[in-house]
Amino acid sequence: MPAQILVVDNLLLSRMILRVKLSAACYTVRQATTGAEALHHVAEHLPALVLLDFNLPDATGLEICRQLRSDPKTCSIPIILFSADQSRSTRLQALAAGADDFLSKPLDDAYLMSRIRALLRTSAVEKDYQARCTPTLRHGLAEAQSQFHHAPRVTLVRSSAILAQSNAGTWPDIAPELFDDARSLSVVLSDSNPVQPPDVLLLGPEILDEQGLHVIAELRARHATCRIPIAVLLDKTTQTSPAMVLDLGAEEALRLPLDAEEVQLRLQAMIKRKRKADAMRQALGVELDLASRDPLTGLFNRRHAMSRLSDIVATPPDGTARNYAILLIDLDNFKRVNDCFGHGAGDEVLIEASARMRDAIGPHNLLARYGGEEFLLLLPDAEMVQACAMAEEIRRQIEGRAYHLTTGDFRLQVTASIGVTVQTSITSEAPLSRLERVRQVVDHADQALHTAKTTGRNRVSVGHCSINPARALVPRRATVGA
Amino acid sequence: MPAQILVVDNLLLSRMILRVKLSAACYTVRQATTGAEALHHVAEHLPALVLLDFNLPDATGLEICRQLRSDPKTCSIPIILFSADQSRSTRLQALAAGADDFLSKPLDDAYLMSRIRALLRTSAVEKDYQARCTPTLRHGLAEAQSQFHHAPRVTLVRSSAILAQSNAGTWPDIAPELFDDARSLSVVLSDSNPVQPPDVLLLGPEILDEQGLHVIAELRARHATCRIPIAVLLDKTTQTSPAMVLDLGAEEALRLPLDAEEVQLRLQAMIKRKRKADAMRQALGVELDLASRDPLTGLFNRRHAMSRLSDIVATPPDGTARNYAILLIDLDNFKRVNDCFGHGAGDEVLIEASARMRDAIGPHNLLARYGGEEFLLLLPDAEMVQACAMAEEIRRQIEGRAYHLTTGDFRLQVTASIGVTVQTSITSEAPLSRLERVRQVVDHADQALHTAKTTGRNRVSVGHCSINPARALVPRRATVGA
Missing domain, CATH: 3.40.50.2300 (Response regulator)
Known part of the structure; x- marks a missing residue:
């Protein structure tokens, strides 16, 4: 139908x-x-x-x-x-x-x-948007909408000639509170990343006469203006068809002389629609970001970590093999926290431990919550020395200060066991598929973690490693030479 | 710039x-x-x-x-x-x-x-799309693209008059393998939900002459056709400007007579672009769905459950109060599974237990992974009787059969403790905010769960309830009357 x-x-x-x-x-x-x-x-x-x-x-x-x-x-x-x-x-x-x-x-x-x-x-x-709208997305929209409360910004677009005359390019004395500024078409088209993008572009009546109707298509095609609604002012005597103006992508075709109150109502409706669309886009972006995050700790989730790891285990066709390290970090005896103090307390510990780890790692490393109290840290380009140093630093940070629980005002001591493995990306994917390779690499780290656990906890253990020896030597030589 | x-x-x-x-x-x-x-x-x-x-x-x-x-x-x-x-x-x-x-x-x-x-x-x-592109979205795109391998479908749009003449509406003998069918414009515009939407709409040369240029805007405005690329055939003698055809939203303006090979190349490029865009949309949809899911079990995640619960705790302004029930389900002694058999085995148990619970609940109930081995089941409109029956059914299903682990060919026995609370949505949100109310309700279920745990596990316990007594009586009376 x-x-x-x-x-x-x-x-x-x-x-x-x-x-x-x-x-x-x-x-x-x-x-x-x-x-x-x-x-x-x-x-x-x-x-x-x-x-x-x-x-x-x-x-x-x-x-x-x-x-x-x-x-x-x-x-x-x-x-x-x-x-x-x-x-x-x-x-x-x-x-x-x-x-x-x-x-x-x-x-x-x-x-x-x-x-x-x-x-x-x-x-x-x-x-x-509504077709994709989950409850969380709906809640996100409400949040995003509350952020779009800046003053309305209607930009009047006039020809350079008119703007050059004093006052001629200024606002036609209607709805001054909606008015932002008057700019020439070339300025609007040239500013591909305006600090404060307008809510509406209002084209002066001379614009279509001088430039032709295609100027609407031009504004619709450009990245900076394609989402800004367009209203076109039409001279009483113009031959331009308002229907064609709308079909080319404008939202309003307004005949001169303007009725101030009417124009104000129409512009306000355009601004409202624009902001709702902006809020939707923003909520969607937040939602997509959340799809790769663990909701409790805000760290990346396991799925995201596996995708990134899958990108790294194989050497790109044009690239050289890279070393990378995997750390599996497990909070020791964590079950006791949940059992003695409840899940709320356990969550507090997870959040605090995550924050400490996040502070310890660099911007290029990827930290993910891998399971309940288990975390995976991916260090691209890391050698054995850096990986071990990072593992030890994380272990120290986790253990360093007591964990203050808001529920009941407790202070807890928490430690972590860490398994480390350093690997080299491989060019040929045979005989292992990329997925199998990812599993194998994580398994190496898991075995190291197991060793750390069985040899007393609160320690770092290094497991099976496959390092590219040529590259692994470079930093050592550099150290010797220094 | x-x-x-x-x-x-x-x-x-x-x-x-x-x-x-x-x-x-x-x-x-x-x-x-x-x-x-x-x-x-x-x-x-x-x-x-x-x-x-x-x-x-x-x-x-x-x-x-x-x-x-x-x-x-x-x-x-x-x-x-x-x-x-x-x-x-x-x-x-x-x-x-x-x-x-x-x-x-x-x-x-x-x-x-x-x-x-x-x-x-x-x-x-x-x-x-690329601006939003996380690694997982990129992987999703690769997957989605592999699903778009059906035969190309170019629909030729002709006037009803031409279609009525035998053969006149058929394909102009070029690229027969791209050809899907010939349809009138009204059929294309009227079929808002085609089973197999075309990859390209190729408008016959008479369409614009008879209908006017606005027909392109019409196809762009309709939900069913707004994402299908349009190619327009133009008579040698037509006055229609190819530039205007493109500006109104078509992707190609092709002059007659056609060069079969050229048209084939152009249509193929359009089809390829269309399918890439479709794959992107699909990957985005999958990603958004995943944002509300727990990656391991495929159940809803805690954030999604909290959003839904937040919608339910308050009575809508025009509605009457509703009863609803919350079940918190926790697998007993789960830490032992992880400790004795490894995380892989633990994950297998979580996946299997989730599947059993999913099979036990109805389509209107919402099951979420609330924490490590803890699940939340939300039963909208449930009374005490249904909530307890559901809890007991889930407990039985979890305990029912042994869990077969692929890693090591073990068989495990698993049980669950369940806390139940039945509540009534409240009209006035004072003195508690909606968020506080959600916390309170979950807390009631958590206390019941705690009782189930401390009184021997593998059992259902009912906690603090605030039921609307008038409504709660209805089913009982009905039972008595039957």
Whole structure:
């Protein structure tokens, strides 16, 4: 079934005309004659978009619009309000009630259809996000949204000639609190990494005349501007079709002279949508980062560590073999902490021990929680000397200070056993697959860890090593020569 | 700095002309005169796009193109090859070498600029993905790509009138192995959830003439088609500008009559890009799902469980209070398994126990790995009777059969202790915040678990409960009445 559009109008003829137009464009049209019917249909079928008449038998379109906006399930459905009433106050009321657009009857077909396309395009981004939306992602969005409370930033884009005239490029005296600055198109296109990217680009009426319509496609193609919504100001006399402006990717085509209040409402709606999209992207990024993290300690998780290790065990086709070291670190007698003080105390110890290890390692080493109280440290390019020094440093840091538990105000002494292995990446993957090689390497470290455990704990033990002797010698010679 | 374009040409005049054009459109232009310089510059600066002349002093453009395509670091950079040589074989060689387009000199400015925009637009999607690309996501992409090996599917879109004539709508005798079917525009727009979505939509030359250019925007706006690349066939005599076709979102504008081999190369490149993008989306989805999973057992992780629990502890503003139950399940003496048989064996037991629990619970209940060997089961809408029955069933399943360990061919007996609490969602969040309430509820289950542990293990214990008495009575009455 194609995108479903709900037409709400109590006049049969009105509904029929819209039905014919929309069906011709291959939308599925559903109809409602009253506000109650409309609300019921939306709740049941969640249409892709609602075309809503201002005057309904049982309610005003405004009331229906407000009600749809107030329900989290329906608040994102695009709504176009329309009316035979062309008065300014009706238009402003419609926009203030949350309508995405207000159109006067008789409807301009080309504009209506392009407006529908533009709204569906924007809402597709949101739907895509919602389709991926897990509870944690939803919580993340709420967090991210709370971070986007900076002042609104609308950048007015004017030609260099106009900007050169004093004051001519400045804000057209509407919504001064939304205004950020006026910039030339070339400055906007040239600044690929603005410190404070605008929330909206408002193109002055001369821009399309001078540059051509393709300037919208240009802004959509550039990395720095592709996610900033565009509103275009159109001269009264321009030949440019507002429908084409929307089809090329702009969100609004505003005719001059501007109605200050209307423009303000439209820009505010654009800013709100933009910030919601930004928050979604940010929440998604946080979520992806978390996919490779252990939730308790914030360290990388085992899966991430195995992926990185799998990249390292094999020598790249054009590269030379590298030495690397694996440390398996296990907190000694950890079960006793859980058993005597509860899981909460155990978690506190894990968090504190993780923090100490993180402080001890360099930025190029990878520390992961490998299991319950077991950690894996991957040292790319490390030789035996560095690996052992690092292991001993970690052992000392873990043991160094007592662990202060907030639950019950206890102080605990904790130690760790560490197994070390130093390996060389191998060029030929035969006869072992990369996965088997990863397993083998971890197994070597595990055997060393076992030795550390069985010989008294709180110590470092070195296990089976396969070092590239040529490279391993280099630092020793350097030491001798120094 | 704006998007950087590298111009590779040994003719000064040629470079200057391109430099002026590109600078006017606010691109940063870098120049190279030889193939070696070009390769060096690309490796160093990774430009957004390369404009590459066919004839270079030290190499052909073809060789440079092939070399850039063969390196994973540079294989995704868009390349436009150009030459004064207009011969068919040159064009085909360029496309076969991996060039995204081949243009003959003198260059058509409007087309060149729109082609650059279209390529930057497409590569932005890939860059966005790469910016989020963790090692695990990269591995996931490799996996996802291996799943997209179905036959290529190009759908030819023709007008209903042409399709009605026998054979007229069929494939224009080129690349039959790419051909999937011919469909009318309305069928394509109406089928919002095709079983086998096409890899490419190839619009017949009459489509734009009959429908207007906005049909491209229409396909881009619809959920079912917005990610399918579009190629448009243009009549020799058409007034439609290929540049506008690209700016509206199509990827190719092909003039009739078609060169079968050229079209095949271009369509194949589109299919390849489409499938890479699909694989990226899929890998991202898998990654997001994994963010809420415990990697070892595949169960939900603690963070996800806490988010869901946080949704449930509070009664929604319009809802009535609900009962729900929490079970904390802990494997008994699990440390011994790890200590005696190693972590590998411990992991096997966790995986098997998780599978047994997953089989025992219904689809609406949420099972998460809460800690090392501790699991949390959330039963929304459960009363005391169901919660206890479920707990006892899980205890039986865990104990039921011996655990067969592949490492060493051991058989182990495992049991679990379970703490149960039944709670009612609360309307007022005062005086406890939602987070405090979650902690409190889990704490009640933890106390019950502690009782189960201290009174002999392998048993279910019920802890502090706050049940809505009115609702709790309903099922009992029903039982009495039956």
